[in-house]
Amino acid sequence: MKLGIVGYGSYIPKYRIKVEEIARVWGKDPQSIKKGLIVNEKSVPAPDEDTATIAVEAGRYALKRANINPKDIGALYVGSESHPYAVKPTSSIVAEALGITPDLTAADLEFACKAGTAGIQMCMGLVGSGMVKYGMAIGADTAQGAPGDALEYTAAAGGACYIIGNIKRELIAEINDTYSFTTDTPDFWRREGKPYPKHGGRFTGEPAFFRHVINAAKNLMEKMGTEAKDYDYCVFHQPNGKFYIKAAKSLGFNEEQYKYGLLTPYLGNTYSGAVPLGLSNVLDNGKEGDRILAVSYGSGSGSDAFDITVTSRIEEVVNKAPKTMDLLNKKKYIDYSIYLKYRGGIKI
Amino acid sequence: MRDVAIIGYGQTKFGELWESSFRDIIVEAGVKAIVDANIDGEDLDAMYVGNMSGGLFVGQEHISSLIADYAGLNPIPCTRVEAACASGSLALRSAYLSVASGHHDVVLAGGVEKMTDVADATAAIATAADQEWESFFGATFPSLYAMMARRYMHEYGLTIEQLSTWSVIAHDNGSKNPYAQFRFKTTLEQVMNASPVAEPLTLMHCSPVSDGAAALIVCDADKAQEFAPKDDIIYIRASTQASDTISLHSRESMTTLNAARGASKKAYKLAGISPDSVDVAEVHDCFAINGLILLEDLGFCKKGEAGKVVGDEEKIRIDYDEFVTVNPSGGLKAAGHALGATGIRQVGELYWQLKGDKNCKDRQANIKNGYGISANVGGTGGTVCVHILSNERK
Amino acid sequence: MVVRTWRHINERYCLIGTRCKTCGRVYFPSRNVCPYCRRKGKLEEYKLNGKGKVYTYSVIHAPPKDFEKIAPYVIAIVELEEGPKITAQLDCDIDEVYIGMPVEAVFRRIKEDGEDGIIDYGYKFKSLEN
Numbered sequence A: 001m002k003l004g005i006v007g008y009g010s011y012i013p014k015y016r017i018k019v020e021e022i023a024r025v026w027g028k029d030p031q032s033i034k035k036g037l038i039v040n041e042k043s044v045p046a047p048d049e050d051t052a053t054i055a056v057e058a059g060r061y062a063l064k065r066a067n068i069n070p071k072d073i074g075a076l077y078v079g080s081e082s083h084p085y086a087v088k089p090t091s092s093i094v095a096e097a098l099g100i101t102p103d104l105t106a107a108d109l110e111f112a113c114k115a116g117t118a119g120i121q122m123c124m125g126l127v128g129s130g131m132v133k134y135g136m137a138i139g140a141d142t143a144q145g146a147p148g149d150a151l152e153y154t155a156a157a158g159g160a161c162y163i164i165g166n167i168k169r170e171l172i173a174e175i176n177d178t179y180s181f182t183t184d185t186p187d188f189w190r191r192e193g194k195p196y197p198k199h200g201g202r203f204t205g206e207p208a209f210f211r212h213v214i215n216a217a218k219n220l221m222e223k224m225g226t227e228a229k230d231y232d233y234c235v236f237h238q239p240n241g242k243f244y245i246k247a248a249k250s251l252g253f254n255e256e257q258y259k260y261g262l263l264t265p266y267l268g269n270t271y272s273g274a275v276p277l278g279l280s281n282v283l284d285n286g287k288e289g290d291r292i293l294a295v296s297y298g299s300g301s302g303s304d305a306f307d308i309t310v311t312s313r314i315e316e317v318v319n320k321a322p323k324t325m326d327l328l329n330k331k332k333y334i335d336y337s338i339y340l341k342y343r344g345g346i347k348i
Numbered sequence B: 001m002r003d004v005a006i007i008g009y010g011q012t013k014f015g016e017l018w019e020s021s022f023r024d025i026i027v028e029a030g031v032k033a034i035v036d037a038n039i040d041g042e043d044l045d046a047m048y049v050g051n052m053s054g055g056l057f058v059g060q061e062h063i064s065s066l067i068a069d070y071a072g073l074n075p076i077p078c079t080r081v082e083a084a085c086a087s088g089s090l091a092l093r094s095a096y097l098s099v100a101s102g103h104h105d106v107v108l109a110g111g112v113e114k115m116t117d118v119a120d121a122t123a124a125i126a127t128a129a130d131q132e133w134e135s136f137f138g139a140t141f142p143s144l145y146a147m148m149a150r151r152y153m154h155e156y157g158l159t160i161e162q163l164s165t166w167s168v169i170a171h172d173n174g175s176k177n178p179y180a181q182f183r184f185k186t187t188l189e190q191v192m193n194a195s196p197v198a199e200p201l202t203l204m205h206c207s208p209v210s211d212g213a214a215a216l217i218v219c220d221a222d223k224a225q226e227f228a229p230k231d232d233i234i235y236i237r238a239s240t241q242a243s244d245t246i247s248l249h250s251r252e253s254m255t256t257l258n259a260a261r262g263a264s265k266k267a268y269k270l271a272g273i274s275p276d277s278v279d280v281a282e283v284h285d286c287f288a289i290n291g292l293i294l295l296e297d298l299g300f301c302k303k304g305e306a307g308k309v310v311g312d313e314e315k316i317r318i319d320y321d322e323f324v325t326v327n328p329s330g331g332l333k334a335a336g337h338a339l340g341a342t343g344i345r346q347v348g349e350l351y352w353q354l355k356g357d358k359n360c361k362d363r364q365a366n367i368k369n370g371y372g373i374s375a376n377v378g379g380t381g382g383t384v385c386v387h388i389l390s391n392e393r394k
Numbered sequence C: 001m002v003v004r005t006w007r008h009i010n011e012r013y014c015l016i017g018t019r020c021k022t023c024g025r026v027y028f029p030s031r032n033v034c035p036y037c038r039r040k041g042k043l044e045e046y047k048l049n050g051k052g053k054v055y056t057y058s059v060i061h062a063p064p065k066d067f068e069k070i071a072p073y074v075i076a077i078v079e080l081e082e083g084p085k086i087t088a089q090l091d092c093d094i095d096e097v098y099i100g101m102p103v104e105a106v107f108r109r110i111k112e113d114g115e116d117g118i119i120d121y122g123y124k125f126k127s128l129e130n
């Protein structure tokens, strides 16, 4: 049975802060950071935005593209590591605001940066088994790095929503298969009640990000009997530009294949939103028959890999909601003091 | 219905009365009014007191009992009346109706607000607006009037200079009122360059946060002759009230107050006069724009003309003879705006003006026809109460 | 305040108002009595599309405590396509707004009941011009 994406939508807050501005505050050399991370600026949520509002905006755009009755959505998952409440679901807020309630199952997911793609897999299971007609999966975050920490240059805000269904004529893209690779690898964590995460420094690289992303990609390609050259596009998790490009290249992908999926240099790392947003930009630029490999990564650690083929319906829906690049290009720069005020760094 | 007269008035100074409590100020105003009317407390049949929010400003409800108690007037019935900033004139209207009906002969109508016991009065003031659909979304009380001003500017080409002249005149008048909160004069530049509160309104387009109390003694017109000399008796020729939507956004027009038009039209009819006969008006300029709008809604000029009348020609000034004198007290802008007390203070000013009282000798309007009108507004116009006073009984 | 927030979720999240079947007027927030038809009125739930124009506005420089962090901000009365006017904040620069500006509803945090209290969500409006 074919199943896949019937609607997608993305949302990026309009505020940006440049690497230069953060580096200025901490007395660091911006050029070496920009070169080292391949990140120039990152998105910052407005004080009236959070994971729930980002999820709702992305969800509304996804519904516009899907053109389905929201009441037909039987499952909603919001994946994030920055849910507005420690206890109280984001998904119920989103379901209410999108007009999906009350006939649905909903839950919040957390798996560092891959909770969004985990939601897509859960929806695939429910739709594929016939338990629900449509499932909605959203990956969204308003990630925070500790002031002065390396993560502060990249931790960004944004999200994207995918509606999963199995009515063939409704599919924008078929999901041919999915595969996940999971181990207990504590490279990044945040303890309960603590505002900022901690990480294992260089340990986040080879044994964590690269091992999981590359194994997930390779094992899915082996399962599908494909090679890098069989894909028109690829998307990987992107904590920074450098990890993304290194992973892509080591798997045999070239710049033409990976360029649309890479948003981090001008967006930063949107955590649970990263692969969903990268994929939305690929779909914005996709055409019938394009084949996509998408691989997320969540610290702790796991990777979800997807093999996707775009259908002809993409052309009908792509302009029904703002494209990801339009959202990315609509921006307003703020300085560090405003950034601090907006992110709760000043207590009033 | 019996004719109703006012035979006495008293008020506290309006302003930041740090030394005085809620009960201190209403008792002070009440005693002054009783003494002024030359009656004894025991002559009172009832008391009606306007108060917007004892609960939010001083944490005290049941102020009716508190006032009767501290005035030493138990067991005279005391009733609190509330309609946000129009509470005072509604108390007067309640007193008026109780006397006109024949139920009472001598009644005290008071108003009181103690606003400075809280560090920030903003939230309490905002409860005059719709809490669920205006305040919830971040609208402040000044911002609602600012949106009226913006719309008025859009519809009628009102300039910021014209609007600001209102405040200049208000302070000129207030400087001559010993009870006024602000007795300093100001200039157009100072008004326009004051710190912005809610654009296009600056601090100098807004009435202040004030403590204050005021009280009138209302009496059956026949019985009035027993207490007061003829010259000290002023007659209430109309007491009217009208309602409108609590939310500004629910109105068809935001450049007119339907309740003010309705209440004043009815009042003119009851008094048997037209706006031309009015010598002096006290209008509710909680924000300068409301002063301009009320001039139109009370029929003193056509819709859209108030900017010219106030700004270019300054016709509302005390010494301008061919037009009604407006807010000789300084209005809410300069005399102060102790919410629940304001409606009583407005009518108190008319009482003084019409009888040529020594209290307003420096700001006496030219009384030709012997009529004064007050318009007291609750919220953004959800309640408006109008009174017409005259030195003639009929 | 939790209950008051909950009671209005439908209206504040989804712009659900009421429409009088007798006279066709649309109300937001919803009403139980049509002020024009009163007992002859028959009110039904009605979802507004969230599109409208700025009818009037102000830039607030003296905010209440709940809104200090975002001041100065734009408050506006928006005239919705279906007729009702509503008060809401605009998500736009303070020098961008003008009367007649086309806007569309967006979903935002409005305020919170302290750091450990409930978060109130609802509508704001964004400019449709850029």
Ligand SMILES: [Zn+2]
Binding pocket: C020, C021, C022, C023, C024, C025, C034, C035, C036, C037, C038, C041, C042
């Ligand atoms: Zn009707």
